Amino acid sequence: MSSCELPKFVDPYKFADQEISISGTIALAVMPELVSVLVGNAGDAVVSVTLRFHKDDQGYRVISGAVTASLLVECQRCLGPVEIQVGSDFELALLRTDDQAAQIPRKYDPLIVEGDEVSLAEVVQEELLLAMPQFSYHEEACGVKMPQPEKFDDQAKQKDNPFSVLAGMKTKK
Template identity: 30%
Template structure:
């Protein structure tokens, strides 16, 4: 993976923007989670200021990753879509304090640096967008069950018990 280094604070102060794409195969941690290293992750990063004046990055990550369905054990394409607002603090301790002070669940506070690796941030964001237990909405070869059928299945063991008591 090619490192993309920026001075995060200067990037935000100047309101700069970057965009690009990585093949999933170029992101080793993401490729390790994928069934195959096929797919592309597109990204854009914009610097700016939070309403309270703190440096802020806006990161958008999208693309697709091949995952293994945990239900039927066949691969499928999972669409990655993530939009994050990252407020920068000077260090980890400052990030914890700032996160507590801002008390806003719609943003994340991270430690910025003069040698900030954007590629690592993109890979982290793509990894966070993956499901814990990936699976199809409806596995191939199966039909979606109707909610009524599920209710009947749940009730059927109890009807057997009712007859057993007699």
């Protein structure tokens, strides 16, 4: 397939048997969990996706892929919007049950496929959510002044010390 909008659903087992590779885009708007962590709505934003369906040397059906997206999230310093680039390279072993996940090589993450089709948007959404940084900031200072530790002289420390009253009572006896 050429670089265009990807299909909503594919048969990953059939694609792996035929060793199909696809590249294209998926609209952010069809990824509700990802949109919920963004600032504003997704609008016309898209995710670039490259997927290669194949069998490995051990006969496992695998999706090798790469996703990249420019996402608008909240800056943790100023709480304003900040655009971040998120990308992920991944290899997913296609499995029918959770029990099979313990048997796959460590280099693969499991993808449980119930039925004959998988939603590409759901796979891409999961990979992007996993790839997002825990905290996002503007690269440049965003005008928020970080609190500085206050400097106290000895008198101020004694004055603010809640135990200074007890110390005064002790010396009066």
